[in-house]
Amino acid sequence: MKKHNFSAGPSILPREVIEETAKGVLDFNGSGLSVLEVSHRGKDFQAVIDEAEALFKEILNIPEGYSVLFLGGGASTQFCMVPYNFLEKKAAYLNTGVWSKKAIKEAKGFGEVVEVASSADATFSYIPKDFVIPSDVDYFHFTSNNTIYGTEIRKDFDSPVPVISDMSSDIFSRPIDVSKYMCIYGGAQKNLAPAGVTFVIVKNDAVGKVSRYIPTMLNYQTHIDGGSMFNTPPVLPIYSAMLTLRWIKAQGGVVEMQRRAVERAELLYGEIDRNRLFRGTVTCDEDRSYMNICFVMKDEYKELEADFMKFATERGMVGIKGHRSVGGFRASCYNAMPLESVRALVECMQEFEKAH
Numbered sequence: 001m002k003k004h005n006f007s008a009g010p011s012i013l014p015r016e017v018i019e020e021t022a023k024g025v026l027d028f029n030g031s032g033l034s035v036l037e038v039s040h041r042g043k044d045f046q047a048v049i050d051e052a053e054a055l056f057k058e059i060l061n062i063p064e065g066y067s068v069l070f071l072g073g074g075a076s077t078q079f080c081m082v083p084y085n086f087l088e089k090k091a092a093y094l095n096t097g098v099w100s101k102k103a104i105k106e107a108k109g110f111g112e113v114v115e116v117a118s119s120a121d122a123t124f125s126y127i128p129k130d131f132v133i134p135s136d137v138d139y140f141h142f143t144s145n146n147t148i149y150g151t152e153i154r155k156d157f158d159s160p161v162p163v164i165s166d167m168s169s170d171i172f173s174r175p176i177d178v179s180k181y182m183c184i185y186g187g188a189q190k191n192l193a194p195a196g197v198t199f200v201i202v203k204n205d206a207v208g209k210v211s212r213y214i215p216t217m218l219n220y221q222t223h224i225d226g227g228s229m230f231n232t233p234p235v236l237p238i239y240s241a242m243l244t245l246r247w248i249k250a251q252g253g254v255v256e257m258q259r260r261a262v263e264r265a266e267l268l269y270g271e272i273d274r275n276r277l278f279r280g281t282v283t284c285d286e287d288r289s290y291m292n293i294c295f296v297m298k299d300e301y302k303e304l305e306a307d308f309m310k311f312a313t314e315r316g317m318v319g320i321k322g323h324r325s326v327g328g329f330r331a332s333c334y335n336a337m338p339l340e341s342v343r344a345l346v347e348c349m350q351e352f353e354k355a356h
């Protein structure tokens with residue numbers, strides 16, 4: 001049976017990327033060696049990381065003066081690297097869920113944190129709108145897509161202070177104006193590559209301004225200077241990331257990724273709103289994530305939840321169980337998600353509705 005992979009992360013990658021990665025594992029560039037067993041400083045691998053970086057800059061239209069880094073440690077390590085490198089006294093954070101809260105917790109270890117707004121009062125089911133970014137802070141941090149709660153901020157803030165964003169789960173899903181950011185980071189395992197590599201886009205002249213000592217491995221300058229090769233980088237995920245970036249470019253870039261995301265989201269949210277049995281947990285249209293689409297059974301049908309899960313699983317749906325803090329269902333629809341899989345899920349919801 002065909003599987004439709006709606007997993008939240010690690011998650012679906014383009015089939016071509018998986019096949020090309022597998023080929024590279026067996027024979028890298030016709031060298032007779034695996035990409036797993038060659039030096040990261042050899043010219044063949046250098047070409048991979050160079051191409052990955054160049055494609056990153058091209059596809060996101062990154063201006064001069066920024067570096068793209070490929071690091072280990074996950075987005076979670078960035079929660080502390082960001083304040084280590086940029087927080088001198090005070091920083092502002094928008095609290096839109098679990099990942100924001102984790103970032104806030106780490107920042108508090110380095111200085112004062114102003115929480116500009118929070119949607120904790122309604123289980124993070126909306127994006128706070130009426131807040132002011134203070135002008136006396138070192139930076140403003142937000143999570144662009146809340147993977148767990150299914151909310152998304154699809155705009156680049158005009159801010160009186162430098163902006164930093166965790167874009168783990170919506171990078172490359174739409175055009176962004178990188179010039180409005182000091183730093184953008186994320187784990188690659190949602191929309192770009194297998195788990196193991198973390199991307200960081202950082203403005204070069206913003207680094208080196210804080211007065212504290214920063215441990216070598218946690219200092220962005222180390223990795224800017226070393227071209228992400230200060231130590232051994234995660235070579236296989238970087239190789240796959242390069243292949244995904246080639247794929248994104250060949251498909252038509254982030255404009256096309258956005259068009260597909262909108263098409264998938266309109267189809268699925270349309271069904272969630274229409275179907276008698278279900279409701280979306282995020283109701284404000286502009287806050288609804290295109291990447292992680294969360295829905296539950298309506299209260300009067302609550303007892304059907306396990307039945308629908310079984311019904312959907314029998315029809316090939318994978319990874320649609322909602323995060324434990326939200327319950328219900330979550331269909332993650334990252335870049336590589338074909339429209340046919342979303343159609344299959346919608347048909348499944350319609351059949352289930354008919355049967356009840």
Ligand SMILES: *Cc1c(COP(=O)(O)O)cnc(C)c1O
Nearest residue numbers: 074075076099147166168169187
């Ligand atoms: C998954 C996720 C993280 C955590 O990433 P790790 O690479 O596992 O540390 C952080 N932020 C967001 C928005 C995520 O979706």
